[in-house]
Amino acid sequence: MKSHVKAVVIGGGVVGCSVLYHLAKAGWTDIMLIERSELTSGSSWHAAGGFHTLNGDPNVAKLQAYTVQLYKEIEEISGQSCSLHLTGGVMMADTPERMDFLRLAHAKGRYLGMDTELITPSEAKAMFPLMDEKNFVGAMWDPVEGHLDPSGTTIAYSKAAKKLGAEIVLRNRVVDLTQQPDGTWNVVTEQGTVHAEHVVNCGGLWAREIGRMVGVELPVLAMEHMYLLTEPMPEVEEFNKSTGREMIGVLDFKGEIYTRQERNGILLGTYEKACKPWSPVNTPWDFGHELLPPDLDRIAPSLEIGFKHFPGIEKAGIKQIINGPFTFALDGNPLVGPVQGLTNFWCACAVMAGFSQGGGVGLALSNWMVHGDPGFDVWGMDVARFGEWAGLRYTNAKVRENYSRRFSIRFPNEELPAARPAQTTPLYDTMLANNAVMGDSWGLETPLWFAPKGKEPRDIVSFHRSNDFGPIGEEVRATRERVGVTEIANFAKYEVSGPGAEEFLNRLMTNRMPKTGRIVLTPMINEFGKLIGDFTIAKAGEDRFMIWGSSAAQKYHMRWFEKHLPKDGSVRIHRFDQTLVGLSIAGPKSRDLLQKLVDVDISTKAFRFMDFREMAVGGAPCMVNRITYTGDLGYEIWMAPAYQRLVYKAIKDAGEEFGLVDFGMRALLSMRLEKNFPTWFRELRPIYGPFEGSMDRFIKLEKNDFIGREAAAKEQAEGPKLRRVSFIVDAADADVMGDEPIWAKVSKDFGTVEKPHGYGAPRFDDKGEEVRGSKAAEGASAVRGIVDGDWRVVGWVTSGGYAHYVQKSMAQGYVPAALAEDESAGLFEIEILGHRRPARINVEAPFDPSGEKMRT
């Protein structure tokens, strides 16, 4: 065993071996994987080995597609077979809502290069004759699904990595990790200490324990999971013989079941409602190649539905039941990347679908370690996406909820209840008393909308407009015409101070820093010229800046700030989290209202648009920004939590004469739509350049040398390929939700969308004939791919909804720059729930395009 290496990867499961392979492939060959026992000694060896590309997050779906493509490569390099069976698979919908979900997934797949197809239940049955198709209303076919040998695949990664020069040390547990003053690590193992520049936690079932070695409680929990294997089945053998094909994989949402052929029988697994965590607090180090006792009672309800849906399987004898643990993060996606607050400590854990995701995780992490950037939009699996609130008990509740809902539909307006309320502001009870429907905003309870008096404050979940539509409209109209108040505690807030503060911010941000008492809006970009943040910055004093940004990105941004902090102590950063809370008042009467609560002049001239002041509001010391995300005349008022009730009461009392209303986050988001304002994580993400994001006026290339300046200048000089635009959509009773394809009637291929990658396993009808261009499930678009006559998919929606004041359905998204200013009718269509709706670009914001109202 070497005593010094560039990087140590802890854990020889499929993920550790993939990370090792990708690091070696990227040129880091002085690396070592340390495994406690033999390779695949965690969850990898007893996996069902299924793989698929579909994921709720399109960016994770892309990395899953990469994983599947990779298997041929590692087989070739290693000489080790992965026993790949690319059978294709179907997802079965039993209700119209589930069919809507599949239509959405199918539509997203268009610009992701996925070749999915909506098909009828009988078409699905032709490929998996054991089902009773009468239980279903439709299905989605995905050719890039199948199964493989989990151990063989892990070994293939490891052999390929070794061939490239990596070292693998077996039967050697890492017992401790200590950091040197220079940021490097001493990896203390049973066989001695290895000094490494970087450490990667690929500990799988023990990832939590490895996190604890460095003082971090990772939000990851193992769950028991069962699948059964049947005896050989004559029906399966007969199908194989008559078609020369293997049966496909089937995912049955209603039964919470996945099933596929395994040898001459069937493998059937469940995600049961009565799920069970395994080792909820500490994972035993002596757990090895063992299985857990099966518990058929727990999965009986799923099996009952399963046998009804797949009567062919019920008759078969059960040969074996596998029950094994594997890990999940709160939302079911992996935890990848550098851990904020630590140097050179990386994670690639909580990978619940190692054989769909392991390759993508390895590629993204190796890019990040070697080149300083993952190279993709990996927010959906970034370890920074959860806050401190995601502790052991919170994680336990959320992971159980996620597991039991693995195949349930998550509606766009659905808030999940587990582990709530976690964080509340002092106004929580008041908001409940006001009939607020609350939502979870990065662990904080936040009012979404207010139900009318006498009505239960509850969302009716749907893909269509729902019971919040009327009340949100009221909130918006009252705010736009009079004045409204909302809680904004769920923004991120930071203070950057010290003699080096201004220089530091000028180096990080694309805009000039403001003068004292003034505010600027500014994106932040990385050295590759991609958007990594969007902030409101006020200069509060000589060496003191206040910064507001996206709540969910707090750890992500802190990680970046800390990485670039001068070592000489000239800059301090403080993240307030919920030690600073806020209220926003907006609307034409907001100045009159605020003036009644303050003892200073806040007239247009005395307190201008984009001014910042510290002043007492209703007697409480506050910071006030003359700015609001509604795009109206308005203010953001920030105070310590101890004052929030006082300020809110003062606003409510003084607001009575102006017809003040409470409004929630959904009304705020509706109002920003009619102003064409973007949101972070929707419109603005690390895959777009600042000019693509239409943030031109905030990019001051001439001000000084800032991070990413060169790349931004290049983007500007060459002209952005894409542009963020706003659309008005001729929608019916459903608005866009995000990720819908944008079609345009153009003859040119703009090359902005990926073509299907054409794995295309053939499909067969019940006579064994190959099926081509099949009819889609009833009411769905039958068009596959990205071209349909004169129409082609040219972009994607990032977000949207109903803009209540201008009474229009709106969407924002990215299209080729050449089309971005074309407002012609008939040029665009946006695919909402399988139906293509006419859409028109709207260059100017439909509400107050000149911005006069907010400047008044």
Ligand SMILES: Cc1cc2nc3c(=O)[nH]c(=O)nc-3n(C[C@H](O)[C@H](O)[C@H](O)COP(=O)(O)OP(=O)(O)OC[C@H]3O[C@@H](n4cnc5c(N)ncnc54)[C@H](O)[C@@H]3O)c2cc1C
């Ligand atoms: C019943 C079942 C069915 C499944 N079916 C599928 C499926 O169909 N498709 C799919 O994609 N996924 C499936 N999975 C999930 C899949 O197994 C996991 O996603 C995958 O195994 C995760 O791999 P890993 O490398 O992260 O973790 P692990 O496989 O747990 O590997 C972690 C490794 O780290 C080692 N280690 C830990 N701590 C230390 C230490 N301190 N020092 C040295 N070594 C250490 C362990 O010994 C272990 O070998 C299934 C899982 C189960 C249980």
